[in-house]
Each structure stands twice: as structure tokens, then as C-alpha cells.
Amino acid sequence: MLKFVGAGLVLSAGLSLPALSQAADMPGVTDTEITIGNIAPYSGPASAYSTIAKTISAYFDKVNEEGGINGRTVNFLSYDDGYSPPKAVEQARKLVESDEVLLIFQSLGTPSNSAIEKYMNMKKVPQLLVATGATKFGNPGEAPWTMGWQPNYQSEGIIYGRWIASEMPDAKIAVMFQNDDFGKDLLNGLKTGLGDKADMVVAEASYEVAEPVVDSQVVKLKASGANVFVSFATPKFAAQGIKKAHEIGWDATQIVANVSNSVGAVLTPAGLEASTGLISTAYLKDMQDPQWADDQGAKDWNAFMDKYYPDGDKLSSFTTYGYSVAQTMVHILDQAGDDLTRENVLKQAASMKDVTLPLFLPGMTMNTTETDYFPIEQMQLMKFNGERWETFGDIISGEVGG
Template sequence: MMITRRAALATAAAIVLASSGASAADKKYDTGASDTEIKIGNIMPYSGPASAYGIIGKTEAAYFKKINAEGGINGRKINYISYDDAYSPPKAVEQARKLVESDEVLLIFNSLGTPSNTAIQKYMNAKKVPQLFVATGATKWNDPSNFPWTMGWQPSYQAESRIYAKYLLKEKPDAKIAVLYQNDDYGKDYLKGLKDGLGAKAASMIVMEESYETTEPTIDNHIVKLKSTGADVFMNITTPKFAAQAIKKSAEIEWKALHILNNVSASVGSVIKPAGFANAQGIVSAQYLKDTTDQQWADDPGMKSYLEFMTKDFPEGDKLDNGTVVGYGVAQTLVQVLKQCGDDLTRENVMKQAASLRGFRTGVLLPGIAIDTSATDFAPISQLQLMRFTGERWQLFGDVISADVGG
């Protein structure tokens, strides 16, 4: 009887050892991941001409801290390492190398800026390290055949501009459009989308294309020059610092043109409020995220969760700043991808899961908008809705518009 019992115990122990061995074998890790940690890299312009976007990185840090406090992802804590590149491509390259080669992160997440991400794209793909959910809407990020390790998140700039073109062709078909754009890939992408959307009428409708450099302290002289054309539509393709300047100067010189402002500078907190609410009346933009100033979301579960997070986990953050909404939404998307990875935390599987999102919704996406990706579609969000600034908030109008533009 004793021998039988011992044999049974030995068999049970062998089964436990075998199953634990199988469990350990099922776990797959690349550099930056382990049983206890997932190391995530990030590059943000915490200083320099685009420093207003730094709030996105700070929001993400606070969100991952919240996730860690709740037990992490599948029992693993996120180690989020974020560096400043001052919106400088050479600095971005330096920081990317540091994150990949010294810090040994699993991936670089939501690095900001078209120039900076362009500078590191070939390096990241050569190293086969995910450059995931980049914080820029350049169309080039949706190119899985040539850059399988790079994926965007927000709607593409060209898609957004095509929506403005469609709106103008319907509402002001005889418009005279003056365009101010940042002289880099970001600005040129928006401009291309506008021209493509206007089609054959682009040549006659666009009366001036004026570019500016991020090193310029002010763009006031450009605004005066654009007004002198007699344009009745001002297409404002600028980052937050310059967008606020453009809104202020347009009001100061009483340029009464229809003002269209690109989404990346539609933040009430970092752009509209500094520029002055009175100066921003009637501005048209497009959105894919809920706006905290819009009372229609007062009882919305997703917005309530966001505001609870801001109050409890990021009290120093500005609830009116669209950057905090962006940071929250994109961080939720990464958490979903990492959850889907399970115990296979290889870089290849991270990209596989990022390309396997079906109808995923963060708490802050507008109704009717969802995140969808596939092995051939690296553009997670491709829908927007037009909005107009009235009083002290944006008001949505029209339907959600799908705006797919191929990579």
C-alpha cells in the first residue's frame, strides 16, 4: 500500500514538473521582455518648437503606472523609458539607438513627429524592432511590405486633408485658398492630401502656398502675406505653437477667411485657449477622439473612465489638452496588443498582434470609429468627423467620414 502511494506521488510530481516545464517552454521572449517586465521605449519633444506635445508622453507614463499598480499585463510590469529629442531628427536617431542598444527595449512606442520618425525608420526596420503606433499621421507609416516594423495610429494627414477638400468643394466651390504649412514631410503630406482632394480644381482654388521653418520664432509675417492674396479660406497646417500664433495674428489683422485648422493642433488647452477663445470662433477642424469640453459625453462611460484616470492618476495633467486624450487612447491600444501577445513577447509577435486588431475601441474614440488593422493594413484609424469651434468648445457636425488613403 505504501509503495503504491509513493508511486502515485512520484507520478503526480512528474506530471507537475512536466507541465511546468511545458509552461516555461511556451513562454517566448525577445530582448526587453521577461517573466516580470516589459521594457517600452519612447521619444518625445519635451523641449523645442513642438514641446506642447510632450504632454502625450507624460500621460502615457501615468497610464502605464496605473496599469502596473493594477498588477501589470499578464503579471508583467511595464518599464516605460521616455527620452527628449527636442523635435530634432539627429537627436531622435541618438535616442533610438540608446533605447535599442543600451536600454534594450522590446519596442519603441508612439515616438512623435514625422521628421523624427522618418530619421529612425530604416534603423528600426533593419534592427527588426517595432516602431509601433508612431505619433504622426504621415501616410508613409502604412507600408507593411517595405517597412514591416513600423505602424501608425492616428488618421493619416492626407486622409484628413481630403476630407477638408471634400467639404470645401461642397460648401465653397469658388474658394480662394491660402495655405500655410510646415516645411517638412508632415506639412507636405497635408498639402498633398488637399491637392489630391481638390483634384483638377486645386490649381485654380489654391492662390498661395507658404511654408515656414520650425526654427522661426514667429509666423506673423507669413499670415500677413497670405491675407494680402485676398484668400477667403485659410488652410492652417501648423504644430501647436505656430497654430496659436496664426489664430492670434489672423484676428489681429482682421482676416475674416474661413479658417481650417489641422487636427494635430485642435487642442483647446494647448492651442485655442492660449490664442483666445474670441479669436477662434468658427474655425473648422476634424476629430476622431472625444472632446472633454463637449457636454454630450458627460455620462459617457469611456469619458468618465478617462476623467477618473486624470483626477486620480495624472492630476497635474490638463484635461482640456487634446494631448492627454491622445496619450490615454494610444496607451490603451498598446495595452490591448500586449495582452493579446500573452506569453509570446517576441518582437515578431508584437507586430503580428498589432496587425490583428479588429473593431477595437479605446474609451475615447468617437462613436462609429474603431481600430482595425491587418497584415496589409497598418493604418489603425481611418475615420474622422468635422467640427466647428463655437463659444469655448468644438461642436461636431456632419457624419463620420471614412478616409482611407493607401500607403
């Protein structure tokens, strides 16, 4: 059930169970409940991502209805930061100091997570499975309480660079990127992957998240004569870039970052015709792909969506993402058992060994250690055929040191 509370949203499920025999003297933990926090952009330029938090909330509804985690239900508190770093800091303080959550989970965006990282580590509160692939969030030596989840942006960029260098050795590449760690990580990875062919990048154009449109950047990049258009942008701007390139007749091979390859949230607004031929990466199954029609994981996801999130967009990859990252959090809490100290929860998060999820592409697993905070380091390339994504090639690993 969704309800507005003050400056944010509380997404919470509250089935009660009989009290456990031992009282829990730990922040965010009682005999019957585990309270975890979340910060998401329900408003602002990245509001398309709010679907992730809504899916997570729905998944915890499911978990709670089925008895919770080791006898405790999950109280999921999710607040809006509008994709604004100062607001993220305000909401993090509220969650930690007022709500006294056990941890903050899936806080979204590179700018927001950068803003709260120092505070979370100073307070020694887990900042787990953050919703950004910025490479900086996999550095336990500098920030031991902060851990990513999705493949990091640098690895993703490397994969694109290697593919272009191999398949399009005479390409001229133009890159549009968000002017922050997100865009810069991907751009650096692209150039790393190109290796001694990094001079194939003939034009770059950055944008700020406060800008309303990126049309001028796309026009500028087309004028460079590039025949490969790489868009390292968040959903709103990625959709604008795809649409504008089509409008001005830029017949280039287009690559779009994994975070912006949702058919429902990006490609449909941009236009499916304009999106045909796009290249991106995947690590989760595409629920629109008929090859998964008889897959049990896909069947379970569809049943979940129908029962717990009927208003959710089944075309949006953000729902499969939210579903899968919520399963990861449940796995960590389940492994922690009744020892729900912040220290032990962090230990479990950093001790995943060959953990797979129902919606992972076959052959993919999660692994973490005390020195490796990147749970997912494998991806597969895919191409949009006008209706759905089709994967091609092999699963590619792209490990990056912390």
C-alpha cells in the same frame, strides 16, 4: 513618477509581482516586466506634445497598479529629442542597444520618425503607433516594422478639400504649411480632395520648424485675397497663425489641422475669441462637450486624470490622445500573451479587427492587416464655438493605400 536620467526622462512605474513560472528570453521582457521605449519633445518647438508621453506614463502607472499586462508590469522609458532628428537617432540607439527595449512606441513627429525608421527596420525592432499621421508610416512593403496610429494626414487633407469644394465652391484658399512630410502630406491631400477645383488654392506659404514666428507668412497669405485660411501647422505655429490672423483682421474661414486643435495647448494661447469659428476634424470625444457628461468612457478618463495625472490639463486633447493610444498598446501586448517576441507583437499590431476604444467617437473602430498599417481611417468635421468643439456631419472614411 518622473525623474531625469542623463539626457532624457525616464517615465517608469515599478510595482513588482511574483515571478512567472517561465523565464522570458526576449529583448525587453523578463518574468515580471516589459520594457518599452519612447521618444518625445520635452524641449524645443514642439514641446507642447510632451503632454502625450506624460499621459501615457500615467496610464501605465494605472495598468501596473492594477496588476500589469498578463502578470507583467510595464517599464516605460521616455527620452527627450527636442524635436531634433539627429537627437532622435541618438535616443533610438540608446533605447535599442543600451536599454534593450522590446519596442519603441509613440515616438513623436514626422522628422524624428523619418530619421529613425531605417534603423528600426534594419534592427527589426517594432516602431509602433508612431505619433504622426504622415502617410509614409503606413507602408508595410517598404518598412514592415513601422506602423502609425492616428488618421493619416493625406486622408485628413482630402476630407477638408472635399468639404470646401462642396460647401464653398467659390472659395479662394490660402495655405500655411510646415515644410516637411507633415505639411506636404496635408497639402497634397487637400488638393486631392478638391479634385478638379484644386486651382482654388491661390496662395501657399511654408515655414521651417526652426523659425521663431510665422507672422510674415500670415500677412502674405491675407494679401492674396483668400477667404479660406488653412493652417497645416504644429501647435506653436498654429496658435501664432490664429492669433496673427485675428490681429490683422483677416475675416476668413479658418481650418486647423487635427494635431493642433487642442483647446488647452493651442486655442487658449491663441485666444478663444480669435479661435471662434475654426474648423477641424475629430476622432476622439471632446471631454468638454456636455453630450459626454454621462458617458462611461468620459467618467473613467476623468477618474484616471484625477488619480494618476492630477497635474495634467483636462482641456488638452493631448491627454485623451495619450490615454487612447496607451490603451491601444495595452491591447496589442495583451493579445500577444506570453509570446512577447518582437515578431509576435508586430503580428498582433497588424491583426486588429473592429477594435474600439472608450473615447472613440461612436461608430469608429481600428482595423489593421499585414498590408494595411493605418489603424484609424475615419474622422468627423467639427467647429469651435468659442468654448468647445462641436462635431457636425457624418463620420467620413478616407482610406489611402500604403
